[in-house]
Amino acid sequence: xxxxxxxxxxxxxxxFSLGLLGVVVRRxxxxxxxxxxLMLNAANLSLVAFSRYNAxxxxxxxxxxxxxxxxxxVAVGLALIVALYRKRQTAHxxxxxxxxx
Amino acid sequence: xxxxSLITLEILAVIVGLGALMVDLxxxxxxxxxxxxxxxxxxGCLLAFAAGSLSPQAGLGxxxxxxxxxxxxYFKTFFLFGAFVVVLMTVDFAPKxxxxxxxxxxxxxxxxxGMLFAASANDLVMLFVSLExxxxxxxxxxxxxxxxxxxxxxxxxxxxxxxxxxxxMVFGIALVFGSANxxxxxxxxxxxxxxxxxxxxxxxxxxxxxxLGFKIAAFPFQAWAPDVYQGSPxxxxxxxxxxxxxAGFVLLVRLVTQAVPQIAAEWNRLLVVMAAGTIAYxxxxxxxxxxxxxxxxxSSIANAGYLLLGVVAMSTSGSTAVLYYLxxxxxxxxxxxxxICAIAEHVEGDDIANLAGLGQRSPFLAAALSIxxxxxxxxxxxVGFFGKVLLxxxxxxxxxxxxxxxxxxxxxxxxxxxxxYYYFGVIRSIYWGANPSSLAPxxxxxxxxxxxxxxxxxxxxxxxxxxxxxxxxxxxxxxxSATAAAQHAAAH
Numbered sequence: 001x002x003x004x005x006x007x008x009x010x011x012x013x014x015x016f017s018l019g020l021l022g023v024v025v026r027r028x029x030x031x032x033x034x035x036x037x038l039m040l041n042a043a044n045l046s047l048v049a050f051s052r053y054n055a056x057x058x059x060x061x062x063x064x065x066x067x068x069x070x071x072x073x074v075a076v077g078l079a080l081i082v083a084l085y086r087k088r089q090t091a092h093x094x095x096x097x098x099x100x101x
Numbered sequence: 102x103x104x105x106s107l108i109t110l111e112i113l114a115v116i117v118g119l120g121a122l123m124v125d126l127x128x129x130x131x132x133x134x135x136x137x138x139x140x141x142x143x144x145g146c147l148l149a150f151a152a153g154s155l156s157p158q159a160g161l162g163x164x165x166x167x168x169x170x171x172x173x174x175y176f177k178t179f180f181l182f183g184a185f186v187v188v189l190m191t192v193d194f195a196p197k198x199x200x201x202x203x204x205x206x207x208x209x210x211x212x213x214x215g216m217l218f219a220a221s222a223n224d225l226v227m228l229f230v231s232l233e234x235x236x237x238x239x240x241x242x243x244x245x246x247x248x249x250x251x252x253x254x255x256x257x258x259x260x261x262x263x264x265x266x267x268x269x270m271v272f273g274i275a276l277v278f279g280s281a282n283x284x285x286x287x288x289x290x291x292x293x294x295x296x297x298x299x300x301x302x303x304x305x306x307x308x309x310x311x312x313l314g315f316k317i318a319a320f321p322f323q324a325w326a327p328d329v330y331q332g333s334p335x336x337x338x339x340x341x342x343x344x345x346x347x348a349g350f351v352l353l354v355r356l357v358t359q360a361v362p363q364i365a366a367e368w369n370r371l372l373v374v375m376a377a378g379t380i381a382y383x384x385x386x387x388x389x390x391x392x393x394x395x396x397x398x399x400s401s402i403a404n405a406g407y408l409l410l411g412v413v414a415m416s417t418s419g420s421t422a423v424l425y426y427l428x429x430x431x432x433x434x435x436x437x438x439x440x441i442c443a444i445a446e447h448v449e450g451d452d453i454a455n456l457a458g459l460g461q462r463s464p465f466l467a468a469a470l471s472i473x474x475x476x477x478x479x480x481x482x483x484v485g486f487f488g489k490v491l492l493x494x495x496x497x498x499x500x501x502x503x504x505x506x507x508x509x510x511x512x513x514x515x516x517x518x519x520x521x522y523y524y525f526g527v528i529r530s531i532y533w534g535a536n537p538s539s540l541a542p543x544x545x546x547x548x549x550x551x552x553x554x555x556x557x558x559x560x561x562x563x564x565x566x567x568x569x570x571x572x573x574x575x576x577x578x579x580x581x582s583a584t585a586a587a588q589h590a591a592a593h
Binding site: 009012016019020023029032033036039040042043044046047049050051054056058059061062065066069072073076077080081083084087088096098099 | 226229230233237240241244247248250251253254255256257258260261264265267268269271272274275276278279282283284327328331332395
């Protein structure tokens, strides 16, 4: 079988949907965070695939930016989750109920 | 071609932020107050220069990803003003923040850099990176009071929803890149006709709009705003309310009017639904609010809806109205939050009922807060009134071609009427609130006085003499022949 652009795009779309599903369905902040990373990496995969099949390296440069930003996001995000855990001994979204009407 | 003179302001803002971090190492803890005033003074100098001699020359740079035009300059001035006032109000709020004050000032400067880049973004990569610089900085700023569970919760909610929005946006950029084979606004604009039929491109564009919709807190991506506004430290909320929202709007305006005007015109029904939903949601949910910062959150959603009116109109007068209204919004919201910070030490909690007696405790602060809310409610002669008139007029001009605009105008007018109720609830509490907990006078610091004088001056002056700002805003949205020609050349 010849692997073409659409195969990459289908995989990337699946990864994106799985990531989004994880964010929506799972209740643990760490798992939600993993879902978020999956969404970003799905975009990376399609960028690299487009880049390869359009013979335009701009997409791969964009991937570097996304990886960098994702790393910054994880650094800040995990620090926040640790700070929350210290305060509440929990990392579940059901316990984030201080702010209400 | 890398012309570093284009990014002078950005470089200097980074230096101010790093300087705040460095200077903190050498000064005693007792001089922290001076550090805040020093940072504010540095930003004030930048602001003065940005309006004058340091104003960057118009031009494109960095492989056409960065553009300096009147639109960019207009927003850069307001971003600098916003950061200046936010640093000033932080000085009074400092006891509540506790440790890490210099980091707070530095982060405000770094968020400012993100906004300055966003004002000049001419490429989807630049758009993404500048937005992320703003968003990641705000994750930290929103949860800065580590000891307060509400602040941490606000930070985490902003983190999760913000990251989802950037996930959508990145995927959208990937699809746009795949179909247009470029991320440059100029190239995309020149190939609009063929791209308008590409489903991949349209899907990508829609996902990018989702990301921007999150930033401006537009329906249906507004869910984060009330919680985050309520939980975050007041100066962070203030910067989020003006800076982050304005950055979203400058990108939206640039994308819609310069990159994909034809496609956006076809999508106006979508934008109408978005604007009407945003106004309706913000106004209706604000009605029962008892918490001042949460009320500001809903008010900010409603205001995003009014601003979208100008985007929906898809005309020069619409864009002018967006710019003018945002300018007024900066002064108004910053004035309100400066007062909130100034009374944070003296008034327990953020409940509107706790404002009781403020009229006697500090007539100056009470008057300033009242003027801000009167302007937000859109009462003449304040700036908010004229801004809303301009936005509604812009939509009305386009209504002949699009009957759905009449419905939108009706929703907006109902929203304005509802807003009278909840804004005046605050003013009633200030002057006629029952059972004040204390009647001890509240003294105001010099920084607060300067910030409030600037904001109130702006609100009243722009309301009385709107033409001064209107002329600049109008010039900023005119299609520039020089930039257009450069973009055209870049496209080929």
